[in-house]
Structures are given as C-alpha cells and as structure tokens.
Amino acid sequence: MDEKEFNKLLKDLSIAKNFNKLYSFYYPKIVSHIYFQFHNKNLGEDVAQDFFLKLLHKGVDSYIERPTAWVYTVCDNLAKDTLTKNKKYALSLEDIKLSKPDDTFETVLFGEYKDRIKTLDTETYDIIIMHYYEGYRLKEIAELLNINYSTVRQKCFRGLKKLKE
Numbered sequence: 001m002d003e004k005e006f007n008k009l010l011k012d013l014s015i016a017k018n019f020n021k022l023y024s025f026y027y028p029k030i031v032s033h034i035y036f037q038f039h040n041k042n043l044g045e046d047v048a049q050d051f052f053l054k055l056l057h058k059g060v061d062s063y064i065e066r067p068t069a070w071v072y073t074v075c076d077n078l079a080k081d082t083l084t085k086n087k088k089y090a091l092s093l094e095d096i097k098l099s100k101p102d103d104t105f106e107t108v109l110f111g112e113y114k115d116r117i118k119t120l121d122t123e124t125y126d127i128i129i130m131h132y133y134e135g136y137r138l139k140e141i142a143e144l145l146n147i148n149y150s151t152v153r154q155k156c157f158r159g160l161k162k163l164k165e
Contacts, residue, residue: 006022010022010064127156128159128160
C-alpha cells in the first residue's frame with residue numbers, strides 16, 4: 001500500500017470499507033512483525049488489536065510519509081509498553097533477543113533457503129527481512145539503519161544472489 005492510498009484511507013476511518021482495507025492489509029503484517037521482534041504470537045495479536053483500536057478512536061490528523069515504518073514503530077512501542085506493564089507475557093524486555101529468529105520462523109519464511117539464509121551477515125539478513133518480509137522500502141531501510149541507500153541496495157541484491165546460488 002503506497003503512502004497516498006494509506007493517508008486517503010486514514011482520513012476517514014469511520015467508513016467501514018476504509019478501516020477494513022487498512023485492517024486486512026496491516027493486521028497480519030503487524031502480528032508477524034511483533035513475532036519476529038519479540039518471539040511472542042499472543043503479544044503480536046494483542047498489539048495489532050490495540051493499534052487498530054487506538055487508530056479508530058483517536059485517528060491521525062497529520063500526513064504519514066512512510067506508512068509501513070510508522071505502523072511498525074507505533075506497534076513496537078505498544079509492544080514494549082505492554083511487556084513492561086503486563087505480567088501475563090512470559091518474556092521481559094531483558095529476555096528479548098532481536099537478532100536472528102528461531103528455525104521455525106526461518107523454515108516458514110524461507111523454506112528451502114533456510115540453511116542458506118544463516119550464511120548471510122547480520123546486516124544483509126536484516127535488510128532482506130525488512131524488505132521482503134516486513135514490507136519496508138529500501139530507502140526506509142537505509143534511513144532506519146543509518147546506511148547509505150546504495151549500500152542497502154547492493155547488500156539486498158548480493159544477499160539474494162547468494163541465496164539463489
């Protein structure tokens with residue numbers, strides 16, 4: 001979903017069609033993103049529901065330039081708040097490992113390439129996950145990781161080439 005369409009839908013969430021389109025597009029992405037970050041599916045579902053409830057009740061008055069990055073940032077903050085306030089989640093913030101996910105995640109996402117993905121350096125791995133799994137654009141990844149845009153493009157291209165070899 002591009003930023004113009006996102007902001008157009010965001011302007012009037014009282015129309016069920018607009019809300020449903022945002023919800024169906026972002027809900028599975030949010031759940032997967034939170035699972036990838038925090039390794040807790042229940043947390044992902046709770047955060048996604050909280051995000052859409054807050055979005056529905058409070059709305060957003062400003063224009064969002066990078067919708068995917070904005071959604072994930074808001075959801076990351078909701079997840080951290082939820083983890084610190086709610087004891088029902090077994091993990092604490094100190095227990096969370098934000099590096100590579102477990103084999104189950106890699107098997108589901110990469111299938112036959114799961115063994116090859118482990119050979120990538122951490123930065124290339126993160127770029128590929130952010131681009132192909134989380135839906136970030138390469139320019140957004142460059143800004144988020146504080147890396148030159150051409151470096152991100154090159155690492156993404158070489159990482160995919162390495163996976164296909």
